Amino acid sequence: MAILTTEAVLLRRREIRETSVLLTLCTRQAGKVTGLLKGVRGPRGTVDGYLEPFTVQTVVCYDRPRSDIDFITQCDLVEPFLALRRDLAKTAYASYFCELADHLVQPREPQPEFYELLVRALTALQESPVPSQIARLFEVHVLAAAGVLPAPGSLSLSPGAVLSLQQMIQAEGPAWGRLRLSKGVEEELAPLLQRLLTQHLEVRLKSLEFLHEVGVA
Numbered sequence: 001m002a003i004l005t006t007e008a009v010l011l012r013r014r015e016i017r018e019t020s021v022l023l024t025l026c027t028r029q030a031g032k033v034t035g036l037l038k039g040v041r042g043p044r045g046t047v048d049g050y051l052e053p054f055t056v057q058t059v060v061c062y063d064r065p066r067s068d069i070d071f072i073t074q075c076d077l078v079e080p081f082l083a084l085r086r087d088l089a090k091t092a093y094a095s096y097f098c099e100l101a102d103h104l105v106q107p108r109e110p111q112p113e114f115y116e117l118l119v120r121a122l123t124a125l126q127e128s129p130v131p132s133q134i135a136r137l138f139e140v141h142v143l144a145a146a147g148v149l150p151a152p153g154s155l156s157l158s159p160g161a162v163l164s165l166q167q168m169i170q171a172e173g174p175a176w177g178r179l180r181l182s183k184g185v186e187e188e189l190a191p192l193l194q195r196l197l198t199q200h201l202e203v204r205l206k207s208l209e210f211l212h213e214v215g216v217a
Contacts, residue, residue: 002063004030004070007078009118010055011098021051023072025059026101026118031109035061035072050077054084054094054122068107083126089216090131096207097121097138103201104142117141124176132190132216133181139193140168148200161188190217 008025011032016022020038027033040051050057056079062071084090101118105111121138128134143149152165164185171179181189194208194217211217 003060004033004063005058005060006030007115008033008057008059009098009101009115009122010051010053010057011102012053013051022069023051023075024102025057026098026105026115027059028112028115029110031111032102032105032107033059033061033070034068034107035059035070037072037075040075050080051075052080052085054098055080056119056122063108081122081126084122087131088214090125092207092211092214092216093125093131093135094122096135096205096211097125099205099207100138100142100197100201103203103205104146114145117145120173120176127177130180132186133179134176135217136181136186136189136193137168137171137176137179139197140165143193143196143200144169146200148196150196155192157188157192158185161185165189
């Protein structure tokens, strides 16, 4: 069995039996990995509290070529993103980002650019006073990476929304924290970007439905 040591964002977890968890990870080096981690729950568990969605971990796992589920032997917390858990809107958006990653990243197919995009989005979300605008940036870059974002000038948008969309496409790194959208522009872009994503994925996004339910999408 090949051994993989990589940084990863924990997308989701599921309890298995009394002491084990099944983790789905977006890794830097190996795309999406699903692995079983034993002995972390119950009285003798030592790291269960750190194994929460949208944390960054360094993981060690053993690839099982004949199975979709690897063995994970070690998880070391790198970034807990604690501020995301203290704000309902940020928690909901972080869950949305992770659900998108779960659908977009393919098992065992390295997508380091998407991994970097996801970490950048979670970092910006933690620091931003306007989490919805970080979501718009993430949506734009996800659609652009997938090759399904139309040219801004071809869309039925106001001139201000077209200009903002062009700026969002070009925004990199620190620029994510500086970009500001007017309320009117965001109200134009949000339904458009979310419709493009759901059409591309052809699935219902439960986290997006929750964002609409709580009125922050």
